[in-house]
Amino acid sequence: MRFDVITLFPEMFDAVLRYGVTGRARERGLFEARLWNPRDFTRDVHRTVDDRPYGGGPGMVMMAEPLDKAITAIKEDQAAAGLSDVPVVYLSPQGRPLDHQRVLELAALPGLTLLAGRYEGVDERLLARRVDEEISIGDYVLSGGELAAMVVMDCVVRQLPGALGDEQSASQDSFADGLLDCPHYTRPEAYQGQAVPAVLLSGHHAEIQRWRLKQALGRTWLRRPDLLKRRGLSAAEQELLQE
Numbered sequence: 001m002r003f004d005v006i007t008l009f010p011e012m013f014d015a016v017l018r019y020g021v022t023g024r025a026r027e028r029g030l031f032e033a034r035l036w037n038p039r040d041f042t043r044d045v046h047r048t049v050d051d052r053p054y055g056g057g058p059g060m061v062m063m064a065e066p067l068d069k070a071i072t073a074i075k076e077d078q079a080a081a082g083l084s085d086v087p088v089v090y091l092s093p094q095g096r097p098l099d100h101q102r103v104l105e106l107a108a109l110p111g112l113t114l115l116a117g118r119y120e121g122v123d124e125r126l127l128a129r130r131v132d133e134e135i136s137i138g139d140y141v142l143s144g145g146e147l148a149a150m151v152v153m154d155c156v157v158r159q160l161p162g163a164l165g166d167e168q169s170a171s172q173d174s175f176a177d178g179l180l181d182c183p184h185y186t187r188p189e190a191y192q193g194q195a196v197p198a199v200l201l202s203g204h205h206a207e208i209q210r211w212r213l214k215q216a217l218g219r220t221w222l223r224r225p226d227l228l229k230r231r232g233l234s235a236a237e238q239e240l241l242q243e
Ligand code: ADE
Pocket: 091, 092, 093, 135, 136, 137, 138, 139, 140, 141, 142, 143, 144, 145, 148
């Protein structure tokens, strides 16, 4: 998979390109990322990418032209690599909230262009002409779209086949089955007077699976009843909760 990212701060993306699961996935060629700085598409000596908002008010707005040119250059570069119809996604709090289902859909694409804005936002005419979709990562405001773009890249990359080790597949992630994750424990067996649940030491695989499912169901029930309402419960799960 290929990501093209438009950002005024390309260095920030080291966080996802160099570290951990996503860093290894990139090293192994599971995805590549190209970073495009809108300043490289300006014409003035100051390399201006923002200006004051029409109608007044605080802050600055990202100008349409440098972003327009960056997107055109990206589409040419993608076409040269045999990629077409790669969606352009703008990260913003006005976007559709990202969820696991959308992550799976994005991970099935051959490419994704991510536009990370700064300042008060981007000239609306650029969004109307060149952006296919707006995505929000939650109901709060970040200082820029970079962290949101990295969130999208991270959760998409971990879904790419081979990104996670054999025994740690994305199908075991919480949300893969529509539930929150169960609790996890590691050594020592007793910590500050608290023991590890005995079932986890029993070696009884089926019992452990049942316990984990029960915990996941119970936690989801308590913490995120909205998820359960949407998903419903299988007959086996209902039985388990009744025990
Ligand atoms: N940019 C600023 N805040 C954001 C958010 N919550 N989601 C996506 N992009 C953003």
